[in-house]
Amino acid sequence: xxxxxxxxHYLGLTLALACVAVSGCSRSVDPQASLEAAVQALQDxxxxxxxxxxxxxxxxxxxxxxxxxxxxxxxxxxxxFLQHASVKVVALTRSSQIDPGAPQTGYTDAQVVLTGAQNxxxxxxxxxxxxxxxxxxxxxxxxxxxxxx
Numbered sequence: 001x002x003x004x005x006x007x008x009h010y011l012g013l014t015l016a017l018a019c020v021a022v023s024g025c026s027r028s029v030d031p032q033a034s035l036e037a038a039v040q041a042l043q044d045x046x047x048x049x050x051x052x053x054x055x056x057x058x059x060x061x062x063x064x065x066x067x068x069x070x071x072x073x074x075x076x077x078x079x080x081f082l083q084h085a086s087v088k089v090v091a092l093t094r095s096s097q098i099d100p101g102a103p104q105t106g107y108t109d110a111q112v113v114l115t116g117a118q119n120x121x122x123x124x125x126x127x128x129x130x131x132x133x134x135x136x137x138x139x140x141x142x143x144x145x146x147x148x149x
Contacts, residue, residue: 038141049081059142084116106134
């Protein structure tokens with residue numbers, strides 16, 4: 001009997017901790033902080049070459065350069081990850097803000113250098129000025145559009 005009671009308390013504590021860790025339960029997440037976390041997750045997942053994790057961050061209506069879709073993003077990442085043993089996204093500048101007139105929309109403007117390497121020294125490097133538009137669905141931000149020069 002004591003074992004069953006102890007087991008029930010352990011299960012309850014485990015579920016409570018999981019609830020707090022995953023969703024914050026009743027606490028609301030700061031939208032600006034979660035936007036910045038999404039931007040960092042995108043960078044981290046690109047550098048870790050985690051295609052599926054990057055795809056999870058893309059909105060179902062994702063578009064790059066106004067015409068390229070999710071399938072293009074997946075193919076491009078796969079090719080880049082196969083060509084380079086190491087991928088780095090160096091953000092020279094980065095700022096994110098939520099649209100005050102549309103709080104479900106966020107923007108990130110950044111100057112980045114994208115590098116690829118087979119060994120320690122990069123064999124390719126390209127600078128970009130990027131603008132990312134994010135769409136908020138509940139507590140999660142999804143990348144809606146990506147534009148670059």
